Amino acid sequence: xxxxxxxxxxxxxxxxxxxxxxxxxxxxxxxxxxxxxxxxxxxxxxxxxxxxxxxxxxxxxxxxxxxxxxxxxxxxxxxxxxxxxxxxxxxxxxxxxxxxxxxxxxxxxxxxxxxxxxxxxxxxxxxxxxxxxxxxxxxxxxxxxxxxxxxxxxxx
Numbered sequence: 032x033x034x035x036x037x038x039x040x041x042x043x044x045x046x047x048x049x050x051x052x053x054x055x056x057x058x059x060x061x062x063x064x065x066x067x068x069x070x071x072x073x074x075x076x077x078x079x080x081x082x083x084x085x086x087x088x089x090x091x092x093x094x095x096x097x098x099x100x101x102x103x104x105x106x107x108x109x110x111x112x113x114x115x116x117x118x119x120x121x122x123x124x125x126x127x128x129x130x131x132x133x134x135x136x137x138x139x140x141x142x143x144x145x146x147x148x149x150x151x152x153x154x155x156x157x158x159x160x161x162x163x164x165x166x167x168x169x170x171x172x173x174x175x176x177x178x179x180x181x182x183x184x185x186x187x
Contacts, residue, residue, distance in 0.1 A: 043148075050144050058133050064104055066090065071110070071126050072134045082121045109133070 048062070055065035070089060074081045087097050101124065104110045109130040115121040126134070149157055 047144070047148075054137060054140050059107060060109070060133075063100055064109070067100055067104065068109060068126070068130050068134060069137075071124060071130070075126055080115070080123050081125075082115070082123055086124070104130075 051065065052062045055062060060068070067086060067090075070086065071081055074085075083094070083097055083101060086092070086101075087094060090097075092100075101110065101112065105112060108127055111125050111127055112122045113125065115123050152160070
Protein backbone atom coordinates (compact mmCIF):
# COMPACT_ATOMS: atom_id res chain seq x y z
CA UNK A 32 0.00 0.00 0.00
CA UNK A 33 2.74 2.62 0.73
CA UNK A 34 3.86 2.56 -2.92
CA UNK A 35 0.40 2.17 -4.50
CA UNK A 36 0.69 4.50 -7.52
CA UNK A 37 -3.00 4.44 -8.39
CA UNK A 38 -3.97 5.26 -4.83
CA UNK A 39 -1.69 8.30 -4.70
CA UNK A 40 -2.84 9.54 -8.10
CA UNK A 41 -6.43 9.28 -6.82
CA UNK A 42 -5.53 11.16 -3.63
CA UNK A 43 -3.94 13.99 -5.63
CA UNK A 44 -6.93 14.07 -8.02
CA UNK A 45 -9.45 14.27 -5.16
CA UNK A 46 -7.43 16.97 -3.38
CA UNK A 47 -7.32 19.05 -6.58
CA UNK A 48 -11.06 18.53 -7.13
CA UNK A 49 -11.73 19.77 -3.57
CA UNK A 50 -9.67 22.90 -4.27
CA UNK A 51 -11.53 23.54 -7.53
CA UNK A 52 -14.92 22.95 -5.90
CA UNK A 53 -14.13 25.34 -3.05
CA UNK A 54 -13.33 28.06 -5.58
CA UNK A 55 -16.52 27.59 -7.58
CA UNK A 56 -18.70 27.33 -4.46
CA UNK A 57 -17.55 30.86 -3.55
CA UNK A 58 -19.20 31.99 -6.79
CA UNK A 59 -22.45 30.08 -6.22
CA UNK A 60 -21.49 27.43 -8.78
CA UNK A 61 -21.52 23.66 -8.53
CA UNK A 62 -18.53 21.62 -9.62
CA UNK A 63 -20.32 20.57 -12.82
CA UNK A 64 -21.23 24.16 -13.64
CA UNK A 65 -17.62 25.19 -13.05
CA UNK A 66 -16.41 22.42 -15.37
CA UNK A 67 -18.72 23.69 -18.11
CA UNK A 68 -17.42 27.24 -17.66
CA UNK A 69 -13.85 25.96 -17.90
CA UNK A 70 -14.76 24.08 -21.11
CA UNK A 71 -16.40 27.21 -22.56
CA UNK A 72 -13.34 29.23 -21.55
CA UNK A 73 -11.12 26.83 -23.50
CA UNK A 74 -13.40 27.11 -26.53
CA UNK A 75 -13.37 30.91 -26.25
CA UNK A 76 -9.57 30.91 -26.08
CA UNK A 77 -9.40 28.75 -29.24
CA UNK A 78 -12.10 30.86 -30.93
CA UNK A 79 -14.48 27.92 -31.30
CA UNK A 80 -18.25 28.00 -31.17
CA UNK A 81 -19.92 25.67 -28.69
CA UNK A 82 -23.41 24.23 -28.74
CA UNK A 83 -25.14 21.97 -26.25
CA UNK A 84 -24.23 18.83 -28.21
CA UNK A 85 -20.51 19.68 -27.91
CA UNK A 86 -20.87 19.80 -24.12
CA UNK A 87 -22.84 16.54 -24.00
CA UNK A 88 -20.15 14.76 -26.03
CA UNK A 89 -17.19 16.24 -24.19
CA UNK A 90 -18.49 15.37 -20.71
CA UNK A 91 -20.38 12.21 -21.74
CA UNK A 92 -23.60 13.60 -20.26
CA UNK A 93 -27.21 13.19 -21.37
CA UNK A 94 -29.19 15.93 -23.06
CA UNK A 95 -31.51 16.49 -20.03
CA UNK A 96 -28.53 16.77 -17.66
CA UNK A 97 -26.79 19.38 -19.83
CA UNK A 98 -30.07 21.22 -20.42
CA UNK A 99 -30.49 21.61 -16.65
CA UNK A 100 -26.90 22.71 -16.10
CA UNK A 101 -27.11 25.31 -18.88
CA UNK A 102 -30.49 26.57 -17.69
CA UNK A 103 -29.11 27.21 -14.20
CA UNK A 104 -25.95 28.84 -15.58
CA UNK A 105 -28.10 31.12 -17.72
CA UNK A 106 -30.38 31.98 -14.77
CA UNK A 107 -27.30 32.92 -12.71
CA UNK A 108 -25.99 35.13 -15.52
CA UNK A 109 -22.92 33.04 -16.41
CA UNK A 110 -23.84 32.13 -20.01
CA UNK A 111 -25.86 33.40 -22.95
CA UNK A 112 -27.52 31.22 -25.57
CA UNK A 113 -28.05 32.63 -29.06
CA UNK A 114 -29.16 31.14 -32.35
CA UNK A 115 -26.33 30.34 -34.72
CA UNK A 116 -26.09 32.63 -37.72
CA UNK A 117 -25.12 29.70 -39.95
CA UNK A 118 -27.61 27.12 -38.61
CA UNK A 119 -30.77 28.49 -37.02
CA UNK A 120 -31.53 25.11 -35.43
CA UNK A 121 -28.47 25.44 -33.18
CA UNK A 122 -28.06 27.63 -30.13
CA UNK A 123 -24.50 28.69 -29.45
CA UNK A 124 -23.42 29.06 -25.86
CA UNK A 125 -21.15 31.91 -24.84
CA UNK A 126 -19.63 33.29 -21.67
CA UNK A 127 -20.85 36.52 -20.10
CA UNK A 128 -18.65 39.22 -18.61
CA UNK A 129 -19.47 37.78 -15.17
CA UNK A 130 -18.19 34.32 -16.11
CA UNK A 131 -15.10 35.77 -17.79
CA UNK A 132 -14.19 37.48 -14.50
CA UNK A 133 -14.73 34.21 -12.59
CA UNK A 134 -12.50 32.34 -15.06
CA UNK A 135 -9.79 35.02 -14.95
CA UNK A 136 -9.80 34.86 -11.14
CA UNK A 137 -9.71 31.05 -11.36
CA UNK A 138 -6.45 31.25 -13.33
CA UNK A 139 -4.88 33.23 -10.47
CA UNK A 140 -6.29 30.72 -7.98
CA UNK A 141 -4.97 27.83 -10.09
CA UNK A 142 -1.47 29.33 -10.04
CA UNK A 143 -1.64 29.41 -6.23
CA UNK A 144 -2.66 25.75 -6.19
CA UNK A 145 0.13 24.89 -8.65
CA UNK A 146 2.67 26.55 -6.34
CA UNK A 147 1.28 24.68 -3.34
CA UNK A 148 1.26 21.37 -5.23
CA UNK A 149 4.79 21.79 -6.57
CA UNK A 150 6.37 23.11 -3.38
CA UNK A 151 9.80 21.55 -2.95
CA UNK A 152 9.86 20.24 -6.54
CA UNK A 153 12.33 21.86 -8.95
CA UNK A 154 11.64 22.57 -12.65
CA UNK A 155 13.47 19.47 -13.84
CA UNK A 156 11.46 17.23 -11.51
CA UNK A 157 8.23 18.95 -12.56
CA UNK A 158 8.97 18.38 -16.23
CA UNK A 159 9.74 14.76 -15.45
CA UNK A 160 6.46 14.34 -13.55
CA UNK A 161 4.49 15.78 -16.48
CA UNK A 162 6.25 13.51 -18.97
CA UNK A 163 5.61 10.47 -16.80
CA UNK A 164 1.93 11.37 -16.41
CA UNK A 165 1.63 11.74 -20.20
CA UNK A 166 3.14 8.27 -20.61
CA UNK A 167 0.74 6.81 -18.04
CA UNK A 168 -2.22 8.34 -19.85
CA UNK A 169 -0.91 7.15 -23.20
CA UNK A 170 -0.47 3.62 -21.86
CA UNK A 171 -4.06 3.53 -20.64
CA UNK A 172 -5.67 5.33 -23.55
CA UNK A 173 -3.50 5.42 -26.68
CA UNK A 174 -6.13 7.46 -28.56
CA UNK A 175 -5.29 10.44 -26.31
CA UNK A 176 -1.97 10.71 -28.17
CA UNK A 177 -3.96 12.09 -31.09
CA UNK A 178 -5.63 14.80 -28.99
CA UNK A 179 -4.60 18.14 -27.63
CA UNK A 180 -5.32 18.95 -24.00
CA UNK A 181 -8.54 20.77 -24.94
CA UNK A 182 -9.94 17.62 -26.60
CA UNK A 183 -9.32 18.68 -30.21
CA UNK A 184 -7.56 16.43 -32.67
CA UNK A 185 -3.93 17.45 -33.31
CA UNK A 186 -4.71 18.25 -36.95
CA UNK A 187 -7.59 20.65 -36.01
